[in-house]
Amino acid sequence: MLNIIVVSRSLRAPWSFSLESQRNRWVLAGGATALFASIALVGAGIGHWLAGTDAALEPLRAEVQASRAAVDDAREAAQRDVNAMAAKLGELQAQANRLNALGHRLTAMGQLKDGEFDFSERPAMGGPESPGQPQDVAVVLGSVESQFAQAEKQLDVLGALLEGQELAEASRPSRAPAPGYISSGFGTRADPFTGGRDHHLGVDFDANYGDPVKAAGNGIVSFAGWKSGYGNTVIVDHGDGYQTLYGHNQRNLVRVGDVVRAGQEVAKVGSSGRSTGAHLHFEVHVNGRPVNPMAYLERIRG
Secondary structure, three states: OOEEEEOOOOOOOOEEEEOOOHHHHHHHHHHHHHHHHHHHHHHHHHHHHHHHHHHHHHHHHHHHHHHHHHHHHHHHHHHHHHHHHHHHHHHHHHHHHHHHHHHHHHHHHHOOOOOOOOOOOOOOOOOOOOOOOOOOHHHHHHHHHHHHHHHHHHHHHHHHHHHHHHHHHHHOOOOOOOOOOEEEOOEEEEOOOOOOEEEEOOEEEEOOOOOEEEOOOOEEEEEEEEEOOOEEEEEEEEEOOEEEEEEEEEEEOOOOOOEEOOOOEEEEEEOOOOOOOOEEEEEEEEOOEEEOOHHHHHHHHO
């Protein structure tokens, strides 16, 4: 026999429930059904409440999502601005480096005090304090870029002027054309062959056979060949009316039309033509008139 016995301190005696009775089984089944129905109703109520709460939270979730998207957009925009600013600063730094390089070159060309065009150092400045509105960084950088561009233009013009001056100076006959001392000067002298008075149109450098004969300045070879009285001769045209002549050469190393630089070898010392021994006869002509070469050579011999 199947019985359910309930024991409790609140009961004076154990309570038993027999399942042998048909009636008791129906009562138990009905009670279980009622219990399950109650649990189902409670669960449905909780689910409905949760569903209502979720619907109420949906606008808040959407607002949070929109705020997060706005923050992400603002962060990306700020990063783009930072990247653009960094790129602009890089361009300005490169421009400053170019200006510094140009400044150093102009300093050397113009023989200026070192650091005259140093853009890496902030120049000294001052003045009374005045109220002002804060400026946009992009506007400030644009102004700096404009100032750099203007400075670069001005330095380019100055550089061109200095280069032109430097080229003009390099073209002037101012370098000793041969080694050795000057054995005969410019002007009146005793003719080495006749002993009579003679006008010497240049200066003679006492040198050895085969010593280098070098251009006294930049120019173009206008003559290279045999010249009566001078033997093997080279004439260099330096522009602005200046010409130099190199006579009595053992042999010439250049041809007409060759461009030569100051200090470049143009011939070998010899004794060709009307000569008593190995030496270089050197003349300087200005606008077709021979002048004393010492007026130019003394600049480097001083």
